[in-house]
Amino acid sequence: MNSVRRGILALLGGFILGKPSLSRASSKQPAFAASRSSYTPRHVLCFLGKENSLAALQQSARAAIGLFADDFTVDEKFSQDEADDRMERSFNVCWDRVDPNAYQDTDEDAVAAHGSVLYVLGPSMTADIAVTTSAKALMFVQYMLDHGAIAAKGESAGVAHGVRRWKELFEQARSAVASRDLLTLARTCRLAFARRPIGDDAEGMASVGFHLIGLPDVLVTFVRRDDQKPSTNAEQLKIAALIDDVADEMTREGVEEALADRHAALADDTRYEEDEYKFNPFGVVSIQEKSL
Incomplete structure (x- = not known):
């Protein structure tokens, strides 16, 4: 039994969410x-x-x-x-x-x-x-x-x-x-417990807090013309949806598989100091979109 399963079982041993049993096989x-x-x-x-x-x-x-x-x-x-x-x-x-x-x-x-x-x-x-x-x-x-x-x-x-x-x-x-x-x-x-999207049109927009479920954060960069108006709320919601899609894929398939599928890169988190609560020790996935 792996540590995730042990943790879920331990979680259910107390006050918890209706006390259902996980004695039989759980989902992926x-x-x-x-x-x-x-x-x-x-x-x-x-x-x-x-x-x-x-x-x-x-x-x-x-x-x-x-x-x-x-x-x-x-x-x-x-x-x-x-x-x-x-x-x-x-x-x-x-x-x-x-x-x-x-x-x-x-x-x-x-x-x-x-x-x-x-x-x-x-x-x-x-x-x-x-x-x-x-x-x-x-x-x-x-x-x-x-x-x-x-x-x-x-x-x-x-x-x-x-x-x-x-x-x-x-x-x-x-x-x-x-x-x-x-x-x-x-x-x-x-x-x-995570926020998205945070950032701007120039540097890209990212999530913060995916380390709280054991995943890297996701940064989305995109190309905009110099004379183009700033991104709208609707466009930023599309970015949030993309970030969530990538996170769902990493959760379901694994980080390496999701990166390969998205042609994305993983790097260290340089946004925060290593002792800050928002620092992600699992890194940041960068995805470049041609347009919103």
Whole structure:
């Protein structure tokens, strides 16, 4: 039994997604990449609460740790029992812009009115346990939203969803585990904790956060005339869809097979320093498109 299967079984041993059994054969295992660095990624989760509610948030987080996430820890250094005036801008930058229902006005209002901040740290992850750990992180988010948190953000890629979208992603993960569909579980965790597309027309647009499921990020570059207008939102959504297609193929077929099929190149991640949370130790896949 490989480590991914052991991790899924361990995941199901606690609070988890309806406690379905994986004792029989599961679906195809999600592929993962070979690391190009000694750095191991981890989840950093940010939870906002109401005024004077840090103690309650900490109690909820410790309950989650005791139930199903004993390798997660509550951060004591940066959590605070008061509003952080950077949060409104931070969430505004980090809201997922791909899913049309990623957040609502009520989510923005909750961020603006928050009165406490809690950070939770996940364990360092090797590629073979990244999907399992990310599924646990997603469950942690849903648990906290059910127990006092009013907003949540994944700091490791800088992505935020509204309460409704976090729950939708959690339910998708629950369904994937129940049906033993580990490829869909990997995809759901990727949609939950990664951002795309980030960048510009000149340097290309990329994902950030695919290391959280054990894959390289994807960079799409394209040719545009000097007199051509900047890319539109619709064009950027096409880029996001292409990035997701490549990620799905890497998950399903493996990184080397996907690269060969796409005539793509894999290189080290030079976008971030090696000790930054967004740094991808599995590298960045570069794909050049002739046009959008």
